[in-house]
Amino acid sequence: MKKAIKYIFFDLDNTLVDFMGIKKMCCSAAVDAMIKEGLEMSKKDAMKILFELYESYGIEYDKIFQKFLIRVMKKIDYKILARAVYEYRRVQLRHLKPYPGVVHLMKKLKQEGYKLSIVSDAPSMKVWLRLFETGLAEYFDFVVAFDETRQKKPSRGVFRLAIKKAGCKPHEILFVGDDPMRDVHGAKAAGIKTVFALYGLVPKYKKCVKSISPDYVIRRPSELLDVLKRINGD
Known part of the structure; x- marks a missing residue:
């Protein structure tokens, strides 16, 4: 049967x-390290x-510890800065991994012939x-990221580029994301079916959920496999 x-x-x-x-775990380790190095x-x-x-600067901002030290110490102490960055990276490399069940899901999707990509604001x-560090890179054909469009979700430009790269029609695409506005609203506006990943919902976005109607939750x-069966009529 041809897949929808x-x-x-x-x-x-x-x-x-x-x-x-x-992110919270890494920042906690970095702050502990700065205090040990003399941050009062x-x-x-x-x-x-x-x-x-x-x-203020964005969750992906690279120089956040420099801004922090200038804010609290009025200068950059490079020993404290280096210790913070070192501890942040050490914890990130040790603990960054996919949610339980994600690797199995990726393998299953590829086995069933689906093409996969990432659409991110990073x-x-x-x-x-992150994909290489978590062992997920091999499953994805391409990435659409902020530096390509200079726009962030839910901007239509982001989704237009992703659709163009995929080489198929919007109704042949499924978008899976955790952000009610950026992911669900943005993809729906582009004509793409949406799956809301409730398990990844950041608490501050809870108020937005009721106003957005994803096609699936x-x-x-692992529940994504059941969603695909429903869409394909299996």
């Missing part, structure tokens, strides 16, 4: 990997300021690094 869906687009962070969970501040206050800066280099990655 040819391509599956995935968001990466909080859809395939627990990005925010790892409570961990609670340091974490609060750090995530306020992420809110820069291309960071997306591919999954509570764990």
Whole structure:
């Protein structure tokens, strides 16, 4: 039987990997390291300021610890900075991994003939690094990232580029993501069927969920296989 869906687009962070969970773990380790190196501040206050800066500059901002040190010390102490970056990277490499069931899901999707891609607001280099670090890179044909379009989801330009790269029609694509506005609203506006990954929902987006109507909702990655069976009439 011919499949109704040819391509599956995935968001990466909080859809395939627990990005925010790892981010908090990495920042916690970095703050502990800075305090050990002489930062005179409570961990609670340091974490609060750090995530306020992420809110202002973006969660992918590369120089967040420089901004943090300038904010709290009025200068950059490079020993403290280096220790923070080292601990952040060490924890990230040790703990960054896919959600349970994701690797099995990717293998199954490829076996069944689906083509897969990533549509992310992160820069291309960071997306591919995370995919290689988590062992997922081999499953994806291409990535659409912020540096290609200079736009972020739910901008239509992001989805238009992804559709063009896929070489198929919007109704032949399924989008899986955790963000009600960026992922679900953005993909639906582009004519793509949507799957809301409830397991990756960041608490601050809970208020948005009721106003967005995804075509399907999954509570764990493996449920995507059931969604595809329903779409294909299996």
